[in-house]
Amino acid sequence: MKSREKSLSGSKRAIQGVTEILKPLLEMVYPAICLICDSAQTKNSSPICEQCWEKLETLRLDSKIRLSDILTPESSGTNHAEATTRHDFPIYALGIYQSPLLEMIHEFKYNGFERLGIELSRELIRLKRSSLERLKADALVPVPLHSSALRRRGFNQALTVSDTISRAFEIEVCPMAVSRVKKTKDQTKLSADQRLANISGAFQLNGDFLEGKRVILVDDVITSGATISELARVALLGGASIAGAVTLAVSHRYGERTR
Numbered sequence: 476m477k478s479r480e481k482s483l484s485g486s487k488r489a490i491q492g493v494t495e496i497l498k499p500l501l502e503m504v505y506p507a508i509c510l511i512c513d514s515a516q517t518k519n520s521s522p523i524c525e526q527c528w529e530k531l532e533t534l535r536l537d538s539k540i541r542l543s544d545i546l547t548p549e550s551s552g553t554n555h556a557e558a559t560t561r562h563d564f565p566i567y568a569l570g571i572y573q574s575p576l577l578e579m580i581h582e583f584k585y586n587g588f589e590r591l592g593i594e595l596s597r598e599l600i601r602l603k604r605s606s607l608e609r610l611k612a613d614a615l616v617p618v619p620l621h622s623s624a625l626r627r628r629g630f631n632q633a634l635t636v637s638d639t640i641s642r643a644f645e646i647e648v649c650p651m652a653v654s655r656v657k658k659t660k661d662q663t664k665l666s667a668d669q670r671l672a673n674i675s676g677a678f679q680l681n682g683d684f685l686e687g688k689r690v691i692l693v694d695d696v697i698t699s700g701a702t703i704s705e706l707a708r709v710a711l712l713g714g715a716s717i718a719g720a721v722t723l724a725v726s727h728r729y730g731e732r733t734r
């Protein structure tokens with residue numbers, strides 16, 4: 476954890492500080508109705524009602540997933556053979572990217588409900604604890620946001636998930652090991668080959684944070700696998716080995732295919 480503290484930049488500290496100050500305010504204005512289904516809530520310790528939380532059960536992914544199950548030649552391009560053989564790794568997800576998990580992630584990511592992201596991350600940890608322990612990783616690498624997106628959103632959702640996992644397993648987070656140097660479009664609106672072009676060359680390795688480390692890559696959602704595959708490629712260049720990836724959701728199409 477010490478090196479994680481060191482690796483936080485001044486600007487990131489400032490952003491986190493603002494988020495900390497706003498948290499109690501956000502909690503005060505949590506609606507008495509569920510954010511997802513609009514039903515009245517008797518206790519609003521969470522912005523989501525118990526029924527919606529229970530629906531997450533139906534979206535659970537118990538089958539084992541690997542990067543090679545998700546990647547297609549369109550989403551990994553010339554990197555395909557390498558990514559699906561030598562650089563393949565397991566992916567652990569809370570569920571399929573469908574309602575109500577989809578809306579929960581949107582509220583977390585786009586509407587400032589960071590605490591909801593923490594609750595979802597805790598649920599993921601509860602379900603996948605033993606699998607994650609078996610990975611024997613010593614660092615977490617969140618998918619970085621471009622500085623302009625970070626300013627707009629106020630926080631990096633992948634870092635929120637990473638921080639929650641870090642606290643549960645006492646693994647350090649390396650948020651500065653890789654930065655996003657290219658402004659990319661939102662991957663969810665693009666086709667597989669557009670995603671590949673969009674993400675290619677987006678990440679830059681900083682220093683030797685990852686040298687000799689066994690890492691878990693973290694993103695909020697994995698759809699075509701193009702982003703996580705590109706992050707893996709850069710982390711490997713930095714001397715890391717990839718233990719696996721963790722995400723709140725994998726795409727709808729993939730979930731249906733594995734059932």
Ligand SMILES: [Zn+2]
Pocket residue numbers: 509510511512513514523524525526527528
């Ligand atoms: Zn609800």
